[in-house]
Amino acid sequence: MLTGASTTDILTLLRTPPGERPALYARADACRRAAHGDGVPLRGIVEFSNICANDCLYCGIRAANAGVHRYRMSAEEILAVARRLPESGQNTIVLQSGEAPSPAGDARLGRLIARLKAETPLAVTVSVGNRPRATYAAWRAAGMDRYLLRFETSDAALFARLHPACTLAERLRCLADLRDLGVQVGSGFMIGLPGETHARLAANIALCRDLDLDMVGIGPFIAHPATPLAGVPNAWAADPEMHFVAIAVLRLAHPRAHIPATTAFDALFPDPSGRDLALVRGANVFMPSATPGRYRGDYLLYPDKPCVDEDAGMCAFCTAGRIVRLGRSIAEGPGHALSRAPGAAP
Numbered sequence: 225m226l227t228g229a230s231t232t233d234i235l236t237l238l239r240t241p242p243g244e245r246p247a248l249y250a251r252a253d254a255c256r257r258a259a260h261g262d263g264v265p266l267r268g269i270v271e272f273s274n275i276c277a278n279d280c281l282y283c284g285i286r287a288a289n290a291g292v293h294r295y296r297m298s299a300e301e302i303l304a305v306a307r308r309l310p311e312s313g314q315n316t317i318v319l320q321s322g323e324a325p326s327p328a329g330d331a332r333l334g335r336l337i338a339r340l341k342a343e344t345p346l347a348v349t350v351s352v353g354n355r356p357r358a359t360y361a362a363w364r365a366a367g368m369d370r371y372l373l374r375f376e377t378s379d380a381a382l383f384a385r386l387h388p389a390c391t392l393a394e395r396l397r398c399l400a401d402l403r404d405l406g407v408q409v410g411s412g413f414m415i416g417l418p419g420e421t422h423a424r425l426a427a428n429i430a431l432c433r434d435l436d437l438d439m440v441g442i443g444p445f446i447a448h449p450a451t452p453l454a455g456v457p458n459a460w461a462a463d464p465e466m467h468f469v470a471i472a473v474l475r476l477a478h479p480r481a482h483i484p485a486t487t488a489f490d491a492l493f494p495d496p497s498g499r500d501l502a503l504v505r506g507a508n509v510f511m512p513s514a515t516p517g518r519y520r521g522d523y524l525l526y527p528d529k530p531c532v533d534e535d536a537g538m539c540a541f542c543t544a545g546r547i548v549r550l551g552r553s554i555a556e557g558p559g560h561a562l563s564r565a566p567g568a569a570p
């Protein structure tokens with residue numbers, strides 16, 4: 225295994241020639257099996273609101289996109305979805321929305337977390353963007369188990385260009401606060417942002433390792449037509465397999481992380497399914513959509529998002545079939561983070 229590998233080692237692996245990539249994938253898959261086994265934890269993701277105050281340059285639901293029909297699910301709607309998740313082996317609910325901080329909205333989310341913990345057996349993951357430490361502390365006290373907040377790029381100048389309202393330092397401060405509060409922390413990055421090189425990709429993977437993240441979500445950059453980056457190609461358009469190379473190297477660099485096969489992989493690689501390929505090239509987690517069908521078309525962070533015409537029941541059914549076809553099983557239990565290295569900072 226490559227735990228603690230230098231950024232130079234990571235860079236060398238990223239430059240694996242095409243003919244040697246099958247061996248790299250096999251190594252990553254063996255590493256995944258040794259660390260996590262063959263069980264696939266399922267996290268049902270509920271995109272409960274597309275209201276966002278930010279204008280990230282790549283995002284289809286950015287505030288400036290007046291063409292988006294905005295929605296917010298009620299607590300009762302979310303709880304109704306949550307109660308059905310365990311039937312299909314989904315033991316975590318992921319509550320995701322745009323970033324729209326407000327005292328009333330943040331308090332409402334705290335009450336929802338508390339009800340989910342009291343009324344269901346689910347682990348609760350939240351993904352709603354940057355907040356002050358006190359807000360994270362209140363959600364933690366309500367029972368929040370995990371938080372997802374991608375840093376998107378480790379290049380501070382590029383981060384600032386892509387996120388007009390935020391800095392990389394602020395994003396990293398949020399991740400540090402969450403870890404300090406005892407929350408399991410997930411982050412990650414986009415693959416193929418404009419101008420990306422092997423060196424920048426290596427730096428992104430090295431940051432995931434250095435932060436000792438519990439979960440790492442990485443997904444392709446796919447330009448949305450209603451954003452300032454419309455028409456900008458993915459930096460790996462001439463070698464799209466680099467997306468899988470990145471997953472494999474990430475696994476080897478940081479074996480204990482839960483790595484989901486993200487939905488955007490299916491948008492970029494529809495046949496065979498990019499998510500299925502990711503699961504045999506280093507990823508170990510699957511996140512079926514549990515968002516009710518009537519809202520899915522309004523939560524398009526990128527174009528051609530898969531499963532927009534489906535409903536939650538179909539996604540659970542499809543997920544079970546995929547996992548069986550891959551010779552894997554649905555993991556039992558909550559799918560919490562694996563233990564951190566002895567002596568690691570809290």
Ligand code: SF4
Nearest residue numbers: 276278280283286322
């Ligand atoms: S990426 Fe997140 S914070 Fe940025 S505009 Fe989209 S929903 Fe809002």
